[in-house]
Each structure stands twice: as structure tokens, then as C-alpha cells.
Amino acid sequence: MMNxxxxxxxxxxxKVGDTISEQIIHEKISQFMRYGNVFLFFEVMSLxxxxxxxxxxxxxIKRMIELENPQVSL
Numbered sequence: 001m002m003n004x005x006x007x008x009x010x011x012x013x014x015k016v017g018d019t020i021s022e023q024i025i026h027e028k029i030s031q032f033m034r035y036g037n038v039f040l041f042f043e044v045m046s047l048x049x050x051x052x053x054x055x056x057x058x059x060x061i062k063r064m065i066e067l068e069n070p071q072v073s074l
Contacts, residue, residue: 005033 008029013022032039 005029008032 009022009026012025012029016025028043
């Protein structure tokens with residue numbers, strides 16, 4: 001019978017294994033099993049930073065498009 005860690009590894013790898021390596025998934029699950037909520041907190045903070053970075057990139061791209069083509073409104 002699989003333990004919880006193995007079950008999580010298999011399930012997550014089945015869902016995202018084509019974009020994230022098994023080693024990274026294993027490391028993240030190990031961190032989650034060890035640190036629980038603290039790990040989740042830091043992952044959420046990391047995602048928030050990434051979202052903000054992407055929003056800034058999108059705004060920059062929109063401005064560039066508007067400068068190149070003023071009649072187009074995004």
C-alpha cells in the first residue's frame with residue numbers, strides 16, 4: 001500500500017509531469033510533508049510575486065502596442 005507521500009507524488013506527476021520534472025515534484029512534496037502550512041504560505045507568496053511580475057509585463061506590452069498603433073485600444 002502506498003503511503004501519503006507516494007500517493008501525492010503519483011497524482012501530481014500524472015497531472016503536471018509533462019511540465020515539471022519528477023525530481024522537482026518530489027522535492028516540493030517533501031517540503032510540504034515536512035513544513036505543511038508554512039510551505040504553503042511561502043508557495044502562495046511566490047505565486048503572488050509571479051502574478052505581479054506577469055501583470056507588469058502585460059501592461060508594458062499593452063503600452064508598447066498602443067504607442068506603435070495609437071488607434072488600437074486594448
